[in-house]
Amino acid sequence: MSYKELIISLPNERLRQRSRKVGLVTKEISHVIEQMKNATLDWEAHRPHELGVALAAIQIGQPWRIVVIRNNFDDKTDQSFGVFINPEIIKLEGSIEEDFEGCLSVASVYGKVPRYNKVRIRALDEDGQEVRIKAEGFLARVLQHEIDHVNGVMFIDHIKDDHQAFFMLTKDGKLEPLDYEKISSSNIFRD
Numbered sequence: 001m002s003y004k005e006l007i008i009s010l011p012n013e014r015l016r017q018r019s020r021k022v023g024l025v026t027k028e029i030s031h032v033i034e035q036m037k038n039a040t041l042d043w044e045a046h047r048p049h050e051l052g053v054a055l056a057a058i059q060i061g062q063p064w065r066i067v068v069i070r071n072n073f074d075d076k077t078d079q080s081f082g083v084f085i086n087p088e089i090i091k092l093e094g095s096i097e098e099d100f101e102g103c104l105s106v107a108s109v110y111g112k113v114p115r116y117n118k119v120r121i122r123a124l125d126e127d128g129q130e131v132r133i134k135a136e137g138f139l140a141r142v143l144q145h146e147i148d149h150v151n152g153v154m155f156i157d158h159i160k161d162d163h164q165a166f167f168m169l170t171k172d173g174k175l176e177p178l179d180y181e182k183i184s185s186s187n188i189f190r191d
């Protein structure tokens with residue numbers, strides 16, 4: 001299936017819903033995980049300037065607390081993912097930094113989002129084993145963005161009042177400021 005049939009976008013209300021905890025990693029759950037990886041790679045295959053970094057299950061309309069994250073952010077030919085089931089933030093630390101974020105469920109819009117630069121998380125892997133990760137920098141940002149998704153929070157919710165925070169990607173891959181009036185009159189903000 002192509003990413004267009006799988007990935008849902010704002011203003012789809014499902015993206016604002018809290019996802020359910022996974023009990024056992026059943027065949028159905030494994031199938032959801034495969035679809036998430038395929039949708040991310042297919043999305044990326046259609047975009048020359050972007051990396052399909054990560055996806056939460058709700059982004060393919062499946063309300064499970066599951067996140068997949070690329071193992072290698074620098075090399076598109078590495079198509080492997082880490083799988084995080086029932087991910088939880090244990091600790092946010094370091095300092096708060098602003099950097100660009102995009103989302104497969106918010107077409108063409110990028111934002112400068114403040115996030116902690118260090119995070120500790122706990123999750124289960126595909127075998128149901130507990131994993132703990134201490135991350136910093138871009139991975140810390142990605143983990144916070146994805147764990148937001150399982151709680152029904154979108155990156156734009158963090159910056160909805162910031163008139164200078166929104167950008168769009170041009171055809172040649174550059175980020176340009178986006179008119180705040182335009183974005184605030186669109187239907188992507190939560191009521």
Ligand SMILES: [Zn+2]
Nearest residue numbers: 102103104105
């Ligand atoms: Zn996202």
